[in-house]
Amino acid sequence: MSNPRSSSSSRPLLIRGCGIVTMDEAAGDLGSGDILIEDGKIVAVAPHIDAPDAKVIEASNMIAMPGFIDGHRHLWEGIARHALPTDNLMEYFHRVNHGFASAYTPDDVYLGTLLSALGALDAGITTVFDWAHIQTTPEHTSAAIAALRDAGLRTVFGYGPPGRQDRGHQWPHDLLRLQKEDFSSRDQLLTLALASSSPEHCPDEVAKAHFAMAKDADLIITVHAAMNGFGEKEQILRFGKEGLLGPHVQLVHCNTLTSEEWRVVADTNTSVCFTPSAEMQMGHGVPPIQPSIDVGIIPSIGIDVETSVPGDMWTQMRIVYALQRMQSHELRYSGAEAPACIDCNDLLRYATIGGAINARLQDQIGRIASGLQADLVLLRADMINVMPVNDLKSAVALNMDARNVDTVMVAGRIVKRGGTLFGHDLNALARRFYAARDRVYADANEPLKSPQHRLSVEAALQN
Ligand SMILES: [Zn+2]
Numbered sequence: 001m002s003n004p005r006s007s008s009s010s011r012p013l014l015i016r017g018c019g020i021v022t023m024d025e026a027a028g029d030l031g032s033g034d035i036l037i038e039d040g041k042i043v044a045v046a047p048h049i050d051a052p053d054a055k056v057i058e059a060s061n062m063i064a065m066p067g068f069i070d071g072h073r074h075l076w077e078g079i080a081r082h083a084l085p086t087d088n089l090m091e092y093f094h095r096v097n098h099g100f101a102s103a104y105t106p107d108d109v110y111l112g113t114l115l116s117a118l119g120a121l122d123a124g125i126t127t128v129f130d131w132a133h134i135q136t137t138p139e140h141t142s143a144a145i146a147a148l149r150d151a152g153l154r155t156v157f158g159y160g161p162p163g164r165q166d167r168g169h170q171w172p173h174d175l176l177r178l179q180k181e182d183f184s185s186r187d188q189l190l191t192l193a194l195a196s197s198s199p200e201h202c203p204d205e206v207a208k209a210h211f212a213m214a215k216d217a218d219l220i221i222t223v224h225a226a227m228n229g230f231g232e233k234e235q236i237l238r239f240g241k242e243g244l245l246g247p248h249v250q251l252v253h254c255n256t257l258t259s260e261e262w263r264v265v266a267d268t269n270t271s272v273c274f275t276p277s278a279e280m281q282m283g284h285g286v287p288p289i290q291p292s293i294d295v296g297i298i299p300s301i302g303i304d305v306e307t308s309v310p311g312d313m314w315t316q317m318r319i320v321y322a323l324q325r326m327q328s329h330e331l332r333y334s335g336a337e338a339p340a341c342i343d344c345n346d347l348l349r350y351a352t353i354g355g356a357i358n359a360r361l362q363d364q365i366g367r368i369a370s371g372l373q374a375d376l377v378l379l380r381a382d383m384i385n386v387m388p389v390n391d392l393k394s395a396v397a398l399n400m401d402a403r404n405v406d407t408v409m410v411a412g413r414i415v416k417r418g419g420t421l422f423g424h425d426l427n428a429l430a431r432r433f434y435a436a437r438d439r440v441y442a443d444a445n446e447p448l449k450s451p452q453h454r455l456s457v458e459a460a461l462q463n
Pocket residue numbers: 072074131224252304305
């Protein structure tokens with residue numbers, strides 16, 4: 001993607017005069033300040049910076065913050081957006097893991113992944129932990145990686161199971177080849193993880209072999225864990241006691257973990273991501289915000305499945321906010337001892353620093369601070385849905401949404417500016433997204449619900 005406004009060239013970039021939500025505890029927020037970026041990194045954050053050689057973005061009508069970090073998403077499902085608005089988790093397994101997934105060609109993986117990745121960037125998400133269970137052949141894997149590179153999204157690529165078993169998949173042992181060939185450094189946008197089954201859902205020797213493989217390769221292993229009606233209980237506790245958990249393990253969902261399991265998860269610094277919309281909508285269980293807080297974990301928040309939920313972080317954050325505060329108020333009014341209500345700082349922390357911890361990239365992303373990667377967003381604060389700004393974090397968390405995302409940069413490279421994604425022929429891509437969607441729906445025997453609309457879109461895209 002050619003990008004004339006990239007700041008990853010040698011000339012510095014100065015973002016001037018914006019409100020800054022740094023998410024850095026020591027620095028706090030700046031009501032008005034400047035951010036200097038050089039070679040893809042933040043080199044200074046201060047009320048005023050002199051940088052006469054720098055290109056300048058005047059941003060007095062903006063609030064800058066670190067890009068959101070989505071702790072868990074299946075990016076390949078992009079072309080099946082809202083295909084499953086009412087399905088529960090078991091129905092999802094049947095229609096997605098066995099239906100859509102078996103129909104995907106490498107080209108569909110490319111397009112589904114690219115679409116979801118561009119949607120994430122458009123909504124101010126600069127990093128996604130991708131749980132990519134579509135590795136049907138090595139060509140499917142190459143297509144997913146190519147899409148992530150083309151999108152310019154920072155991604156932890158969770159190399160996952162195949163969409164079909166009968167096409168010669170190489171999962172999981174191809175992990176080591178990928179690590180050597182495509183993910184040789186932590187200083188690149190794409191880092192590698194192993195996406196596998198938790199001990200609750202697969203034979204013990206398989207789970208243990210996969211946990212060991214990831215640990216030996218110094219990679220994260222990410223697993224779905226502890227959902228209603230799924231798998232054998234208390235296996236996470238057993239794995240914890242056997243020394244198999246740790247900061248390299250990401251547990252996703254965690255709705256039905258026992259209090260003893262929460263304790264072992266916290267004691268081992270295992271990371272936790274939950275996905276509020278999907279969990280509440282599809283029946284996984286209550287998003288475990290309170291248990292995370294109770295044991296001192298900073299969780300991350302994930303989008304999970306665009307087949308059923310929207311792809312922006314604001315929707316998820318506001319569910320977490322309402323849920324935790326509702327639970328606390330209810331306890332208080334019932335006469336029980338109630339935990340403190342979370343605030344907007346907590347919420348933004350989960351959506352930035354929590355995600356960075358889950359990605360094991362907390363020394364690189366999640367805050368606006370000198371020395372960190374320039375992964376940040378500029379949010380329009382002068383729009384009708386947010387003015388007047390009385391408090392930076394509350395304005396961002398409670399009033400804004402994706403329409404306020406003016407500028408997005410990843411490692412100093414601007415991918416969205418003036419509210420528009422650039423570097424991609426979106427009209428040409430739209431035609432390919434629709435064609436892939438048609439192919440996948442047909443192969444998976446999914447009826448298209450709005451075929452007439454399909455025809456009018458086709459006509460519009462020709463113009
Ligand atoms: Zn998932």
